[in-house]
Each structure stands twice: as structure tokens, then as C-alpha cells.
Amino acid sequence: MAKDMELIKTLIDDIPQLGFLENNELDILAHHINYQKADKGSVLFKEGTMGKTLYLIVKGKVEIKKESVSGNQAVLAQYGKGASIGEMSLIDESQRSATATIIEDAELLILDKERFDEILDKYPEMGVKMLKNITKQISMRLRHTSGRFADIFDAR
Secondary structure: OEOOHHHHHHHHHOOHHHOOOOHHHHHHHHHHOEEEEEOOOOEEEOOOOEOOEEEEEEEEEEEEEEEOOOOOEEEEEEEOOOOEEOOHHHHHOOEOOOEEEEEEEEEEEEEEHHHHHHHHHHOHHHHHHHHHHHHHHHHHHHHHHHHHHHHHHHOO
16 A cells, blocks of 8 residues: 555545545545555455455446355445445444455555544544445445345345
8 A cells, every 4th residue: 555645635636426525624534545556356355354444446446246145146236436335344343244356457545444533533524524425325325225125026
């Protein structure tokens, strides 16, 4: 992981999902976030491992898979530029619910729980904005998943 502040600031500015933050808050975030390149085939995290990191995809694609009851890997989603993955780990400190694999060479911005907690402590207004955004992302994904479940049950 590299800590090139100018590069991180440039990449942060290019992520529409962070548009809810003011310029000074983007600068604060830049000091709390890291940059990483990941090659196709790299596994960011595995289902069942402890999570403490949120990833913002700057470039490339990430595939999310979950092991079914029968042991097969089901593809849940693929995410590209601007998407975030791993949000739940900043909130619940639980095991990862799925596996994330790089399927196209990627560049990522990474926020770990410890740095996120620093933001919450030192910049509570900014932290609340970030929590609201994370909650919104999780809510949208849950709504999408509920719709997919309804389609599956309807097909029976």
C-alpha cells in the first residue's frame, strides 16, 4: 500500500460516491485512506474471515461470491469504478459475508476500521455523513437482494 497524498486526493475527487463530503472533509479523508493496486485474480477478502476494511474501487472490477449450502460459489455481484465493498466491516466487526476477487486489474482506496473510528472521534459531523452514506449503500443492496429473492421464489 502506498501513501501518495496527491494521488489519493486526485482519486478521491474522481469518485462521485464521495460527493456528499465538503472539500475540507475530502482532505481529511485523504489523510485517513490508503491506495492499493490489485492484479486480476487477487482475493481482497474471503468469506468467513474477519473484516475491518472498506474498499472504494477507483479502476477495475471486483466480483463478489458467496458459498451456497451445497458448497458451490454463487456470484452475487460485480462492481466497478465508484463502487464500494466491505462497508459492513466498518460497522459490525463480524466475519465477511462473501468473498471479493479482482476480475479486472484494479486500483483501490482503502479505509480501515481504526482510521474510520478516528474520523468518527475527531470529526463527528463528517463521520455521521459517512455512516449515513454507508447505511444508504447497504440499504440499496438489501432492497436489490430482496427483489432477487422474490423473483426466485416466484419462479417456483
